[in-house]
Amino acid sequence: MCLAIPVKVVKIKGTLAEVDMSGVKRQADIRFLENIKPGDYILLHAGFAIEKINKKEARETLKLLKDIYYD
Amino acid sequence: MKYIDEFREKSIVKNLASQISKFSGLQINLMEVCGTHTMAIFRSGIKQLLPQNINLISGPGCPVCVTSQSDIDSMLELASIKNLIIATFGDMLKVPGTKSSLEKIRSSGSDIRAVYSPLDALEIAKENKNKEVVFLAVGFETTAPIIASVVDDARRLKIKNFSVYCCHKLIPPAMAALLATREIKIHGFLCPGHVSSIIGTKAYQFIAKEFKIPCVISGFEPTDILETILMLLKQIAKNAASVEIQYKRAVRPEGNIPAQEMLKRVFLPCDADWRGLGIIPKSGLQLNPAYDKFDARLKFQIKPSKTTEPKNCLCGQVLRGVKTPVQCKLFAKACNPENPYGPCMVSSEGTCSAWYKYNR
DSSP, rough: OOOOOEEEEEETTEEEEEEETTTTEEEEEOOOOOOOTOOOEEEEEEEEEEEEOOOHHHHHHHHHHTTTTTO | OTTTTGGGHHHHHHHHHHHTTTSSSSSSSEEOOHHHHHHHHHHHHHHHOOOOTTEEEEOOOOOHBBOHHHHHHHHHHHHHHHTTEEEGGGGGGGGGOSSSOHHHHHHTOEEEEEEEEEEHHHHHHHOOOOEEEEEOOOOOTHHHHHHHHHHHHHHHHTOTEEEEEEEBBBBHHOOOOHHHHHHSSSOOOEEEEHHHHHSSSSHHHHHHHHHHOEEEEEOSSHHHHHHHHHHHHHHHTTOOOOOESSSTTTTTTTOOHHHHHHHHHEEEEEEEEETTTTEEEEEEEEEOOOGGBBBHHHTTTOOOOOOOTTOOHHHHHTTTSOOOOOOOSSSSBBBBTBSSSHHHHHHHHOOOHHHHHOOO
């Protein structure tokens, strides 16, 4: 039940964002997040954005997984 | 999907599995305390990739499953009040109470609606001013700030026919309660990613310090879970116990401060009754007195009833990680997803449901 899905922000109106979930448009309440812009990815849970995906950290995790852990 | 597919990359999975296989030897028990992790582990077949000495155990991580029988019965009592609409997450519908379930009561005429968000429940209240609307608020720290926001909205908008039946629970106190039972040896915790997006790392520090158990906050894709296991094994090998974040793309050490502030504003910590674990001090959330009018327990004078858990059902022990579903006499026989005896078979995130679907 703590499932949250990364969705892309399309438009922002006040504390609501229109998001794209694999081609489906949905609304997300973004009151818990600051400085959200179109193009950002947010984690959507029960109609609310609980966190913004940190793109830099995502890249670094992938890089670490691809480089460092290899023998 | 972006931020999902790249964390399912087969070559990375293979490499992580081979790194993990170097830790063969001692028997190591790692526990996940999040139903979404349980489902992800089973769905991706991660257990089959691990050496035999590394055992993944599911803990009390499914909010529907840990809801006490007494609370389920109180929800059924609420649902039978006339002119009252129950709004709930769909997972609650089939959970059997002592005498019935929400689904059965609905088929005999009660107005019970499954919603995606508590915001939908508030909309139902706005559209049905001549009826009372009660939202069944079940969930951990991920969900509680959302319910808090909706209750706060209801107060601001002066919506009088809306209330919540609050059963929110907190994960770190349950982890400690489980360790204190000493029923099972746990060497490390895979901590829930989205709970931690809200609470950050601080709330787990006492588990690492006082119990000397490594904690790693994990994402939900196969490479996330395997990397978390590797991080835990490295801590265990060094005899270290600290709180680390694997899921850095979604968890900050400090967590989500506005969401934490919303929790503090609307809720107070309270003792809570967990299925399988009993009453754990300060492990639940109740509405702060300023929000009394939105408390369905007070509004409809619901008193906790004395109940017993279903006969022969091992959900309680399964939730503590002491028994596996196949050790239950009812599993996949009398108890199945169509006719569940206990909540662990009902919820899509329940351990019995996961074993039924993926591990028979």
